[in-house]
Amino acid sequence: MLMELDPSTRRTLRKALRNRNIRVGGAIVAAFVLMGLLAPFIAPYDPTKGNLRESLLPPCSKYPFGTDFAGRDVLSRVIWGARTSLIVSTVSVFIAVIAGVLVGGLSAYVGGWIDEVVTRIVDVMLSFPDILLALFVAAIVGPGLENVIVAVALYNFPQFVRIMRGSALQVKEMEYVEAARAIGESNASIFARYLLPNSLAPIVVHATLRTAASILTAAGLSFLGLGVQPPIPEWGQMMSDARTYLVTAPHVWIFPGVALFITVLGFNLLGDGLNDVLNPKMEV
Amino acid sequence: MLLTVDGLRVSYHTDEGIVRAVDGVTFSLDRRETLAVVGESGSGKSTLALSVMGLLPKTARVEGSIRFLDRELTTMREEELRRLRGDRMTIVFQEPMTALNPVFTIGRFMRDIYLTHREGSEEEALSLAREWLSKVKVPGPDKVLNSYPHELSGGMRQRVLIASSLMLEPDLVIMDEPTSALDVSVQAQILRLIAELKSQVEASFIFITHNLGVAAAVGDRVAVMYAGRMVEVASKEEIFSDPMHPYTKGLLRAVPKVSGGEVEPIPGSVPSLVNPPSGCRFHPRCPLADERCSEEEPELRKVRPGHWVACHKVSG
Amino acid sequence: MSDLARYVIRRIILAIPTLLGVSVIVFLMIHMLPGDPAQLLAPPEATIQEVEMIRRRLGLDKPLWEQYLIFMGNALKGEFGKSLFTGHTVSELLWPAYLNTLTLSVLAMGFGLVIGVLMGIYAALRPNTVRDQAVTSLSLFGISMPVFWLGLILIEIFSVWLRLLPSGGSGTPRHLILPSLTLGLVGAAYVGRATRASMLEVLSQEYVRTARAYGLPERLVIYVYALRNALIPVVTVAGLIFGYMMAGAVLTETVFSFPGLGRLIVNAIFARDYPIVQAGILVVATTFVAINTAVDILYAFINPRIRLG
């Protein structure tokens, strides 16, 4: 019974597997995740140890992506960088989703002055556009892996509150919620059985898209020197280091940039595809 | 004949399969005549209207012939068709709420229609619009010209659309459930208005509705559609006093009346257009159906002068 | 009072609590930092007596709410105290940088809007065709592109290879081209996506079908009847993107060594020059709130229905 999928889930799944965005995006994301997980096994060199005599080598057979100023293998650092981005983006988005869904969902369901206060707080948080809130947090707590996660989570949180709240407000007005009250469902049961499951589709889509944005934000912070600190390999930080050798050794910033771009693209494709499947609009 | 539709078929490809929205419809319309087309959901009546207007989505496949003013519409270039639309043939849709552009005033809309099809000045356009708004009994036409759609009631919006579609004195006016979204009392007003306008203009009307009472009130002739086909066409008098197709008969028995009396449901439900029943599409719900009905598709044939029926079980 | 006037006033008044919230957060920054604010605001080599003097001079010994009122009073006058290290007042440093960033953002926004809206319409008019997919992919690339990486690539192409444009610095209009192009391309991608989605939605509306049913020429239907409606949500997106540009300029400015607000803030963070950080963030956030309020008001002018809300 549990093993067999019901027809509508199966249909959604079939639609998802036929969707090109999901296939391409999913493949990229899977490759990125594997790269992050398997970094210790597939990276040819230690990403933190370099040989200064082999500094800034262009791509060659020994170092396919060349080496950086400290003579570290760029390929290995790109591979390990995936792990850093994976941790930062997924953990921060996960925290933001859980907190955002609860706060936004309850705020919408309870309504009244609580909703009013939550909305104001979210408005204030969203008044720090884009990377600015993360920058603000980074300025207070300082750089470092954990702090970047906190900063990025805090920057994602109000967005999920807003989306969940909007979605839940819409669902709350649906007749089936009233019908649930009519048969005597309790508030807790309405929230868990009716409101939450029907509000989640936009959250899933958005979580994917925010993962993409968070990878960019985290890399941006690191690029500014306010993010993940050396020696932990991180793509944004690698590019920042390479700016000094912009002209002489472009391979040092091109490869992490390509990795970053493709990874973000993968999540964005996946998000778009999920949007097509989960929030179908009328066909024109 | 103003309009002749012959063997019209319209189909769409969808995820579920090919939808045969209209499947072999033939009829013609005289000048100054009103044909009421009645059918339940999925009967293809609205698709029929859209195909005459050339407003079907690009994905639709159209076969057969539609001749209007002695010209073939199905093969006509879009630009030529566009010139006919709004000028020689017009359509009034069901939802007056969503049919009007929310960000433009009524005057802007009516002016644009006029200037699209006529050489003339803006003043001429607005004065004609004002004249027609008075003809459809809109109180304060000047104020309405400067109003946005959301500032008008449903009944007023529908009057505006009727004025817009009659303003250029077309030959054919299609009304696609124009009163279905309105209250009973407002529906009565609009139907009365249409009846009065009919005597003032030269146009022919195709009036599409799911409501048998409305069809009886406006139609000279009535066509009954079921699952993409026309099953019976006759004068209003004949169709309501002597219906011949089992579906028409069933429908008339199923509809409750204010004069009282029992209702008799038709068993089953309207078939899917993706995989419609073989033979006569009504046979699974038909009390008279036999083997032939499930195999052979009945043709719409004349059983009496002016009375056409598509049923194996009707003789004559 | 007309509905429109009422709406405009309400929208402006609603921005006030948001701005107050922003100012409180920015004000509290000094107090959220680990350590003694007076110590943080004193030069590193200051003696205990000097720190105490600073504490009194800056009013850090007063109750928090009083400090906030003083902070706000000064902020409203455009005064944010002195930089801790350079000897300049914060205003002297802030406003030129702000102006630079504003110039950069406005240029980028103009560029992004024009390209984005055109791309969006082009794609929406031929949905699911190869050309639509090309445009859609391009905008997806745009939003997936790390802005600093794009900047580096443009430098590599236009400054290193072609030697057409300066790779950094400021002063001449030529210095603005690459940074605003970088920001503008990303902005165009977002605007393009929003326009396409909105245009597709509008094209499926009944009033578009009505316009066609009355034979209105396709050009009128699309560029007037549909576009006017389609741009309503795009205006909102544009407001958000402008904020993104103001803040996203941090990265672009760093890449191009452009003396804007973002770079000022980042450098101040490194130097622990907190008055500058506070002022910079407050100014960006205030601009963002102001723009979004303006957008909402603009909205009411485009869309007659919103005035009732």
Added chain:
Amino acid sequence: MLLVVEDLVKHYVSGGFLRRKEVVRAVDGVSFSLNAGETLGLVGESGSGKTTVGKTVLRLVEPTSGRILFDGRDVTAVRDLSPLRKEMQIVYQDPMSSMNPRMRIADIVGRPLQIHGLVSSRRERDERVRYLLERVGLSGDHLYRYPHEFSGGQRQRIAIARALAPDPKFIVLDEPTSALDVSVQAQILKLLRSLQEERGIAYLFISHDLAVVRNISHRVAVMYAGKLVEMADVDEIFSDPMHPYTKGLLASVLEPSPDAEAPEEVLPGEPPDPRNPPEGCRFHSRCPLADERCSEEEPELRKVRPGHWVACHKV
């Protein structure tokens, strides 16, 4: 009397901070009663407040004032609505939007049974649901399907099964056949009637369609702009309507007959804006009989004959 509604009022107040304050008088002093096993048809045009009456009676909408007695209990006063929810149910116009799209039929129909502790196990629940589905004319095998897999008529049967599940004494039917095709509507009307005969359920049947109301009701109440204007036995109200609005409504109805014509305009204008109803009799602006008094003094609903109530100065 199973249900007694006394002077029910529901005003919606909107606006507030710099928004124009508006009071929508959706329901403005409505009284009626309903016997066990009886159907009261509540007729009115859009904005007449008929749906609000139905929802307020169930306290899905909180009344502004008035009293609702159900089976001797004061519905407006109870704190725990749960026991009442078991006995009073509702069926909506659009069955699709009134069902959680992510629930299976077994859950949709079975939840009321679980909530009110009428079944002790999942198996028992499924058995009951199967029985209910078959009773409303569906196959019991549909248990594990989702609402979107059914046709409109089938969905309405499921909604009826859900309302039936806790074995209620009273069901509000809010335009239950308006979204259905004519041929299917007749099936649902027939089903509702047979269920009433079998279980003695009382119905409040809300509809804008006079013909449907005539078909199913024992008594009929006509609403206009938040007020009851006339109430009488079904045959009497259709054969001898007394309020000018009822008369106008009846004259506006179109019957499928060979000699039908577009109706004469008997009700000019449109229903009033409930935010700003006319003074005096709310119908006076559209009434052919109205005089000065009608525009000043609000007529009471009064008994003009046994069982026939009218609110009109001219009757």
